[in-house]
Amino acid sequence: SQTIHQWPATLVQPVGSPLSLECTVEGTSNPNLYWYRQAAGRGLQLLFYSVGIGQISSEVPQNLSASRPQDRQFILSSKKLLLSDSGFYLCAWSAYRGLNEQYFGPGTRLTVT
Amino acid sequence: GEDVEQSLFLSVREGDSSVINCTYTDSSSTYLYWYKQEPGAGLQLLTYIFSNMDMKQDQRLTVLLNKKDKHLSLRIADTQTGDSAIYFCAERLSGYSTLTFGKGTMLLVSP
Numbered sequence: 001s002q003t004i005h006q007w008p009a010t011l012v013q014p015v016g017s018p019l020s021l022e023c024t025v026e027g028t029s030n031p032n033l034y035w036y037r038q039a040a041g042r043g044l045q046l047l048f049y050s051v052g053i054g055q056i057s058s059e060v061p062q063n064l065s066a067s068r069p070q071d072r073q074f075i076l077s078s079k080k081l082l083l084s085d086s087g088f089y090l091c092a093w094s095a096y097r098g099l100n101e102q103y104f105g106p107g108t109r110l111t112v113t
Numbered sequence: 114g115e116d117v118e119q120s121l122f123l124s125v126r127e128g129d130s131s132v133i134n135c136t137y138t139d140s141s142s143t144y145l146y147w148y149k150q151e152p153g154a155g156l157q158l159l160t161y162i163f164s165n166m167d168m169k170q171d172q173r174l175t176v177l178l179n180k181k182d183k184h185l186s187l188r189i190a191d192t193q194t195g196d197s198a199i200y201f202c203a204e205r206l207s208g209y210s211t212l213t214f215g216k217g218t219m220l221l222v223s224p
Contacts, residue, residue, distance in 0.1 A: 032210050034211070042199060042216055043214065043215075043217065046212075059211075099161060100212070101146060101158050102156075104156040105155050107155050
């Protein structure tokens with residue numbers, strides 16, 4: 001069966017510090033991968049998605065970046081965090097083909113102080 | 114354009130039925146999904162429906178799709194306190210690999 005992992009689960013970082021959040025998927029090959037941010041208003045904002053190694057599509061201009069160094073690894077980064085980067089970050093995967101239903105990881109709670 | 118809208122809050126009593134509504138604007142939607150999010154957790158896929166279907170039933174869950182009105186609903190029969198969560202509807206447009214989510218409906222089930 002497929003599983004998706006995210007770490008860390010929670011993170012408190014000062015403004016201006018770097019960020020690296022990691023997401024890995026097990027039990028599937030060539031998944032589509034997604035990063036979302038969920039702010040206090042509860043809505044989900046799609047940040048990045050990837051259909052293959054090294055292929056990243058950015059949905060929203062911001063000071064975040066994403067990378068996919070391996071087939072089942074997706075990393076969200078920032079060089080300098082802003083207060084507005086606080087939120088709940090969710091990684092998701094979907095199969096390369098088919099219904100494209102997305103399966104979500106447990107999330108990372110980021111607080112920028 | 115693509116937009117998915119949901120009411121923000123629904124309160125029901127345990128044992129009653131809950132109906133969560135969603136509207137979408139893009140007629141090229143191919144699949145529509147319902148997700149559940151419990152506090153502090155990721156989203157859990159509950160069910161989905163193809164755009165050429167009117168209804169889908171899965172145990173206590175019934176999804177109704179009115180494609181003419183672009184209206185999707187999720188009915189939960191015999192609602193339990195464990196059903197308290199935020200429910201998101203999402204649509205997938207033809208030819209796209211991304212989903213567009215609504216802002217979520219918070220369902221509160223009281224004993």
